[in-house]
């Protein structure tokens with residue numbers, strides 16, 4: 001007679017060999033991740049066919065499942081923990097934060113309420129305080145721990161929407177949008193796609209956005225911002241996703257504050273400049289905004305997925321996001337779900353806490369400065385090799401021009417196929433560009449030089 005599935009799982013929990021195996025495979029992965037192709041080579045991609053199988057009729061062997069995942073899954077992953085992935089804005093991972101996650105994975109916490117996880121509640125409170133200090137935000141700022149900036153932007157704008165309607169005696173939670181007063185949305189032409197998505201999700205309508213042009217670096221043109229009033233939400237960015245350019249928060253926020261407009265800052269990766277002495281000037285004035293969105297999984301290098309909404313209007317954020325139910329018992333301690341759209345959530349705060357505690361203020365300073373210095377090096381070496389750099393490298397982003405659309409596509413493909421590093425392409429104003437984001441602590445000076453060689457080789461191969 002076969003064991004019941006319950007007996008089988010119980011034995012696995014007690015015996016733990018399945019976890020030992022996963023650990024062994026993970027270490028094997030880590031030892032190889034630095035030297036292998038950054039993007040999986042074609043045999044690894046072909047190996048993904050191994051997963052095309054019907055849902056099994058019966059329970060499978062645990063060891064074989066982990067083995068399959070390692071044999072065919074690990075090689076088909078992107079080498080994200082190495083130092084030569086420069087696509088999107090993908091952070092590396094602080095080892096201690098990863099280890100803390102392993103431990104907390106065993107806790108398997110659900111974190112809506114203090115009553116469902118006192119430890120998550122406590123760490124959220126602690127990290128919220130640490131971040132206020134690190135980012136120079138006021139004592140009344142509260143934090144919600146969400147999956148990433150997309151969700152954080154959504155939350156910030158939901159709070160703004162609640163507050164502005166409330167000021168107009170309109171309870172949006174009860175009355176909805178039909179017949180509601182008009183809210184004006186002002187955003188730069190270079191606003192991130194996640195901002196546009198949040199605007200559409202919240203029912204503002206993309207066609208209603210009042211677009212503002214940017215300067216050549218991609219910062220919002222302050223002089224072109226239309227007259228603001230109390231029914232406006234102004235979206236600024238702490239790091240243009242292509243060029244890394246920052247908006248002029250100091251002056252624009254003053255203007256917005258005087259008009260009574262709500263300012264949200266999309267600071268997905270750039271908000272962390274506030275934690276770096278040398279780069280802090282870029283964030284000057286951010287404390288005058290009302291809400292901010294930022295990722296842990298980018299510049300701070302926590303594991304995925306870790307994002308944060310910060311809001312100086314606690315009541316608006318809570319009113320916009322919280323819910324009730326007879327079985328939901330809020331208490332005097334922090335209940336995380338008051339600040340997030342989700343109820344059930346993993347304890348992602350553990351990774352934030354571990355990364356911040358491990359790095360400390362000086363470590364954050366060094367991490368952020370290091371990304372900047374490597375980006376500067378990348379730009380300088382590329383320029384020396386005859387490539388045209390289109391942006392001022394103020395943070396961690398570099399934009400390279402290599403010709404028209406076809407030439408750019410070709411060179412990007414050559415670089416990607418070399419396996420030496422990974423970069424993507426984008427459009428910068430009317431020009432196609434190769435886009436570089438230096439976002440991992442693991443990137444060394446040698447990684448940069450090696451990647452520049454891949455650029456040079458790709459250009460040579462094409463000629």
Ligand SMILES: *Cc1c(COP(=O)(O)O)cnc(C)c1O
Nearest residue numbers: 089148149150192194241268295
């Ligand atoms: C990455 C990014 C986002 C979206 O963040 P996710 O964490 O991927 O949801 C929004 N804005 C900017 C500027 C970004 O770089």
